[in-house]
Amino acid sequence: MRPAPSQFAPTPVSQPTGLIDHWCLTRISRALWGSPIRVVLWNGLSATLGETPPVATVSVKDRATLLRLLVRPALEFGEAYAADRLRVDGDLVEMLAGVNQALAGRPYQHPWTHSLRATTADSRENVHVHYDLGNDFYALWLDESMTYTCAYFEREDATLEAAQRAKLDYVCRKLCLRPGETVIEAGCGWGALARHMARHYGVTVRAFNISQAQLAYARERTAREGLSDRVTFVDADYREIDGRSDVFVSVGMLEHVGHDHYPHLGDVMNRVLDPEHGRGLVHFIGRNAPMEFNPWIAKHIFPGAYAPALSEVLPGLFEAHHFSVVDVENLRRHYATTLRHWLTRFESHAEEIRDRFDEQFIRTWRLYLASAQACFTSGDLQLFQIVFDRAADDRMPLTRDFLYEGEGHGRV
């Protein structure tokens, strides 16, 4: 839906600079038409961008910010918000989801103007920037298990703790883990899944990570919980994974692999998995279609990250090695709820976080968590869990009802 020229009429102005501001505001109004926003400039000029009542007012504090919003909107919105040159009064998540919905279906550029390559050194730096911010910081707003990926809400009103436990167990059940089997985990975070698999399913895990802060925490907690004989943490990139295993699992790492490297990850999966009964699960943030990753998130939150469409992932990871895709589940709405919990907890610790970092950090992370929640709410981001096995393997159950026999089914 595009506006008729008369549909928005910013406050009339007479000064020459006012004409520039008026033109900029008109352009922005056209680009975002249908969004539930009122935009107000430093000089009082304003426009409402849709016919429904706005859920938020966006205040732009200076002309430089306004001009940059026209030239590189996604990047500048985040940078201006973080620097407090742009304010949002109203519900940030609802506003961002509303913008997503207003823009849904508009033409988009295919993202491959440049490729996404990352050497192992690039990957280490990219991971360091985000995951080594401090275990104490993440402990303020993650659940007790320190799981920093989409939870699984068996009921919408489950606690975050219960939903993360349910997710860990759901992944184990999808993998049909059997006591005594060996598991390789690529990108293990603080080790919650590795410990859950070893403790409840009797498997031996080698878990790979390149975040030094996460590895230190994972090793210490795993030793404290008496699981070090069954879980080994390895400081290595996914490309450096060696050995053989019955099961391969990766939860929330593919986003950091980079599009050009999917075949390398597929080669690793094929190399390490048992040729007869090897199987695995890959859990990642994806898209309904190939699309550019948000440039502000890519610059300030997750350098080198990309959220792929299924058609971008399948050839390199699975088809190249004739793996059978057994089950794909889209848990988008579970991630929206997970992020709602994280954002609430984050806000409740804003004072401590501001003391440790600064106001710009708070605003950057608030926008990151809110925009992610908005994208999962509006359907701009998806969360895919893909289960795969060897083509001729008949060991998975014939139907999926075993997944729904209640938490703990299949545990040792």
Add this chain to the structure above:
Amino acid sequence: MRPAPSQFAPTPVSQPTGLIDHWCLTRISRALWGSPIRVVLWNGLSATLGETPPVATVSVKDRATLLRLLVRPALEFGEAYAADRLRVDGDLVEMLAGVNQALAGRPYQHPWTHSLRATTADSRENVHVHYDLGNDFYALWLDESMTYTCAYFEREDATLEAAQRAKLDYVCRKLCLRPGETVIEAGCGWGALARHMARHYGVTVRAFNISQAQLAYARERTAREGLSDRVTFVDADYREIDGRSDVFVSVGMLEHVGHDHYPHLGDVMNRVLDPEHGRGLVHFIGRNAPMEFNPWIAKHIFPGAYAPALSEVLPGLFEAHHFSVVDVENLRRHYATTLRHWLTRFESHAEEIRDRFDEQFIRTWRLYLASAQACFTSGDLQLFQIVFDRAADDRMPLTRDFLYEGEGHGRV
């Protein structure tokens, strides 16, 4: 695994023609090495193709057949078998699955040396050849509901009747049908799913088909069962589907659409589905990777057919319109069991079928059903059910456990 030159030693011969036969048999043995077969030629020359005991003996009756097997193996195997120039003594399905497994992982040609285009006239002719062979013929070996697609075996030992009923109901539950909704079905066969949806889920169905024999049967039976007010059968190609609906479903039609036309089918789905809550299910025979369709099946059983990999299907059908892929399930083993039932019933009616057609028809269809069963057993063919909805639609249940609450859940 390739043989060392000394590993197979066909019976020694001295005549000059015998040398040609010996060379051909050596070439075939190399190509199929590892297959559980013994090959015997008309002149007594023989070779065993693997180190495990053969499950079948393949007898080649003349030199012309032997030479053609070298030049165009997949096509000639079927044509020679059908014409009784080649015999198989032993378990046909087990032998074919064994050959598939021996060839697994060998290099293959990407199929797109030529494109798969079909005008609506081509499609009508392709469908006529297979589906208009006679309703009485199909009634001899399909289940009572006349469902000619993969069944769903809640237990491996379920009857075919129970498994087809369970499949129809499973599809309805995956679609979350609500009373009063409208459904468009593309490629409806003899109408079993359309009747099941209308009878048990209170929806109104427009079901499209271009097989005249199937349409006649579907209309007559639907009227007899008092469902004509809720199910309309339309003699039209999928490209000609008009109107609007809440739900789109297509079970076993995509195989006939042809790779080049997936975007056209996606356009139809997007055009007919409600823009807010439209959703659907596509059920089709697929592959773990792009691969040429068996040329004998394409020539003698399903002209114009193709079994796509997921990466070939997703862009045109779903990503082009930003549909969310909600759920993908691979029911490969259910189709192996379905085909075992069909083949058993087919054999039990071989006399009647031979009387109606001829011995060549019997041998052609036996090989078609056996090779399909073998391919689903060995993992060379897959059966995918894909559920999709609009990107921002939150009406599907949060988890999939509603699918496993027993047959009849959600019925009116």
